[in-house]
Amino acid sequence: MANENRKIGLKAIEAARAERARSKIGRISGLFLAVAGVGVALALLAGWLVSNRALAHDKEKLLAEQHAAISTVGTKWDLLREKIEKFTLEAAGPYKGDDVDPSVVKWDFRFSPGIYLRLRIEDAANVSELRKAIQNSVKDAFTGCLLRETTPAIVHGDPDTPDASAAPAAPWNLRKAYSAARVLTDDWAGEVREADNKMRLLIFEQEYDKAKKVDLPILVDITTKAEFYLLVLDENMPAKDSAVNDSTVNENSGAPGDLQVPHPARVLVMNLKTGSEVVRLRRVGNADVRMIGDRALLDTEVREAVRRQVNNCALANEVWSAIRPASP
Numbered sequence: 053m054a055n056e057n058r059k060i061g062l063k064a065i066e067a068a069r070a071e072r073a074r075s076k077i078g079r080i081s082g083l084f085l086a087v088a089g090v091g092v093a094l095a096l097l098a099g100w101l102v103s104n105r106a107l108a109h110d111k112e113k114l115l116a117e118q119h120a121a122i123s124t125v126g127t128k129w130d131l132l133r134e135k136i137e138k139f140t141l142e143a144a145g146p147y148k149g150d151d152v153d154p155s156v157v158k159w160d161f162r163f164s165p166g167i168y169l170r171l172r173i174e175d176a177a178n179v180s181e182l183r184k185a186i187q188n189s190v191k192d193a194f195t196g197c198l199l200r201e202t203t204p205a206i207v208h209g210d211p212d213t214p215d216a217s218a219a220p221a222a223p224w225n226l227r228k229a230y231s232a233a234r235v236l237t238d239d240w241a242g243e244v245r246e247a248d249n250k251m252r253l254l255i256f257e258q259e260y261d262k263a264k265k266v267d268l269p270i271l272v273d274i275t276t277k278a279e280f281y282l283l284v285l286d287e288n289m290p291a292k293d294s295a296v297n298d299s300t301v302n303e304n305s306g307a308p309g310d311l312q313v314p315h316p317a318r319v320l321v322m323n324l325k326t327g328s329e330v331v332r333l334r335r336v337g338n339a340d341v342r343m344i345g346d347r348a349l350l351d352t353e354v355r356e357a358v359r360r361q362v363n364n365c366a367l368a369n370e371v372w373s374a375i376r377p378a379s380p
Contacts, residue, residue, distance in 0.1 A: 144176035166280035168223040193361035198368035232267035314338035337367025
């Protein structure tokens with residue numbers, strides 16, 4: 053009986069001790085978790101503040117580089133762009149008639165560095181549409197047949213050098229200038245400011261680094277070396293007015309000069325040094341494609357491309373003949 057009472061007493065004491073231990077551990081565990089939670093929150097906040105401060109610092113550093121470029125090449129590009137856009141929009145208005153300034157007869161701009169743009173006349177309705185259309189502009193056979201592009205190696209009689217085999221850069225397509233100047237725009241700066249993490253900002257840093265090495269030097273050349281602006285505005289002509297089969301006509305293509313039918317085109321040249329218009333002509337390029345022998349162009353895409361390019365070359369010949377009439 054005594055042993056039984058002793059066991060009962062021991063059980064009671066052990067249970068009480070266990071209960072106190074559980075209570076004590078529970079109170080410590082709750083306090084510890086609370087403190088730990090506050091500590092983690094503070095650590096996360098500190099990390100966020102440090103990361104955010106570093107991100108803001110990197111943004112400002114990148115935008116400071118942009119601002120420095122804007123104050124140099126950007127200023128010159130803005131002046132040139134405004135001059136070119138104004139000239140283009142006016143050229144797309146009511147046609148004023150043909151005119152060739154006597155000065156262009158003495159100044160053979162074909163050998164000079166210049167800027168080229170070709171688009172459909174309806175794409176020059178306003179500045180917004182014009183800038184969109186410029187993104188799709190390309191050089192074509194018109195420049196190849198009108199202008200006399202050269203490379204330094206060819207001029208010096210070294211046709212086997214890598215420089216001689218490279219395609220001449222001039223005339224610069226206006227699209228290149230707009231593309232190169234993207235990192236100087238307010239829109240680009242706004243995208244940089246909205247970058248919410250380092251990886252996103254890294255994309256803009258890499259884009260700007262490429263622009264510094266490749267694009268901005270091209271923009272510097274365009275703004276400082278270009279002597280003329282050559283503009284071609286294609287006017288649409290319905291396919292039914294041509295003898296060319298309607299199936300070969302791509303009226304809806306966004307590429308300038310892609311009409312397969314002969315059509316009027318306005319060709320204008322501005323002297324960028326003086327800001328004056330020296331050539332304003334409206335001509336139709338039309339030429340026949342004839343294969344030598346019995347072989348014919350069976351591929352539709354190739355046939356259309358050849359027709360398009362020979363028409364462009366014919367247009368170039370028409371323009372130059374008007375600028376420099378042949379002597380009797």
